[in-house]
Amino acid sequence: MDLITLSKLLRELLLTHDRVSLPGMGSFIAELAPSVFSDRALVIHPPFRRVLFRTSEVWNDELLENSYAAEINSDFKTAKEKIQLFIKEFVNELNIKKSIKIPDFGTMRATDQRDYFFVADKDLFIYPEAYGLEPINVKLLNKPGRIELLSYRETNRLYQPQVDKEPTVKVPRIKAKKIKEPLSKSAKRTILILSILSVVVAIIVLMVVFKDELQPFWEWLLYNSEDRELLKQL
Numbered sequence: 502m503d504l505i506t507l508s509k510l511l512r513e514l515l516l517t518h519d520r521v522s523l524p525g526m527g528s529f530i531a532e533l534a535p536s537v538f539s540d541r542a543l544v545i546h547p548p549f550r551r552v553l554f555r556t557s558e559v560w561n562d563e564l565l566e567n568s569y570a571a572e573i574n575s576d577f578k579t580a581k582e583k584i585q586l587f588i589k590e591f592v593n594e595l596n597i598k599k600s601i602k603i604p605d606f607g608t609m610r611a612t613d614q615r616d617y618f619f620v621a622d623k624d625l626f627i628y629p630e631a632y633g634l635e636p637i638n639v640k641l642l643n644k645p646g647r648i649e650l651l652s653y654r655e656t657n658r659l660y661q662p663q664v665d666k667e668p669t670v671k672v673p674r675i676k677a678k679k680i681k682e683p684l685s686k687s688a689k690r691t692i693l694i695l696s697i698l699s700v701v702v703a704i705i706v707l708m709v710v711f712k713d714e715l716q717p718f719w720e721w722l723l724y725n726s727e728d729r730e731l732l733k734q735l
Contacts (some may be wrong), residue, residue, distance in 0.1 A: 522562045522563070
C-alpha cells in the first residue's frame with residue numbers, strides 16, 4: 502500500500518459510499534452540501550459532497566481492505582495486514598510532520614494533541630449526480646427594481662395599434678369586481694354569540710306568551726304520574 506493507491510481506492514469508494522474507514526485512525530465521511538453563494542454573493546455554486554475525517558468513527562466497515570484485496574489480487578487477510586502496517590507508518594509520519602498530502606484527494610493534518618482532520622482538494626470529484634453543473638454568475642441590477650403603476654388611458658395608449666388614417670377602436674372600461682374580505686375570527690365569534698342570545702331570548706318570549714298553553718307540557722316534564730293526579734285534585 503502507498504499513498505497513490507490509497508488515493509485511488511478512497512476516491513472510488515466515496516463515489517458510492519458515504520463512509521470509508523481508515524483502520525486505527527477513524528473514517529472519511531462524505532456529506533451532501535446544498536448550493537451556496539460565494540464571491541460576495543455574486544456566484545451560485547451547485548450542490549456538492551464534502552469529505553470530512555472523524556476520529557470518533559472507529560468501527561471498521563472493511564471497505565478499504567476488500568477493495569485493496571481486489572486491487573492487488575490477494576486475499577482479505579493479506580490485504581488487511583498490509584493496510585495495518587501502512588496505517589501505522591502513516592500515523593507516525595503524520596504525528597511528526599503534522600501534514601501529509603494524499604495525491605488527487607486531499608491533505609491529512611495533525612495537531613499537537615494528535616487530533617486528525619482532513620482538507621479535501623478543490624477539484625475532488627465524488628458526486629456523479631452533479632456532473633455537468635457549473636457555477637452561475639449573478640448579475641446585479643444597477644438600480645433597485647421598481648413597479649410602475651399605469652393609468653387606464655396610458656395602458657390603452659401603449660397597447661393600442663398605431664395605424665395612420667384608420668378609425669380607432671375604443672376599448673370599453675371593465676369594472677373590477679369588489680372582492681369581499683373574509684371575516685376575522687373575532688367577527689365570527691361575535692356573530693355566533695349574538696345568534697345564540699337571539700335564540701335564547703326568542704324561547705323566553707314564547708314561554709311567557711304561551712305559558713298557559715304550555716302548562717300541561719311543563720307538568721308532564723316536571724312531575725310523575727302520581728304528582729300530576731294530586732295536582733288535578735287541588
